[in-house]
Amino acid sequence: DAKTTQPNSMESNEEEPVHLPCNHSTISGTDYIHWYRQLPSQGPEYVIHGLTSNVNNRMASLAIAEDRKSSTLILHRATLRDAAVYYCILRDYSNSGYALNFGKGTSLLVTP
């Protein structure tokens, strides 16, 4: 399975933008890039996903490099509630029943 590389931790000030990077140099042409986050003591929740083009939704934006070997999750204005572990996942739809392959993720700290 293709793997992702993320920084262990990042820190941001409240109400500032946050750019969370992810490297996936071995991505295949059919892998979708998914982002999930896990708030303290909760199960993960979906944030956003994309294939080739940049994507926006109410939670965040996803910027995908032209060669698809890296991507960036953008939180436009971080709030204290955005403090969580963010997982960048390459979703393989060819096996394992579409299961998510979680790494260690990036722990985001948001300070007032």
Add this chain to the structure above:
Amino acid sequence: NAGVTQTPKFRVLKTGQSMTLLCAQDMNHEYMYWYRQDPGMGLRLIHYSVGEGTTAKGEVPDGYNVSRLKKQNFLLGLESAAPSQTSVYFCASNLRGRAASGDEQFFGPGTRLTVL
């Protein structure tokens, strides 16, 4: 909709005891999953099911069994608990959709299990 629910929320077992974790979803999802999460780690897939009556092994299936007798329920069993199975267990489900639609996976709140 309640989404994905898990029973129990907490449990302490002694080595060798058995127990069953129950996962229920009310979204009519085809696919269901059991993951475990150890401290400081990401989630790892134990077993999954792509429909009622079907199950398959994930990354770390040893020591666990599962059953999907009803579409809305997915049970995880530990026949003889070991301290190495101390973990937080998450159940998840998703609708069998097209890749482009995202096929969002919904997670339960987790079961915190300690085996002494």
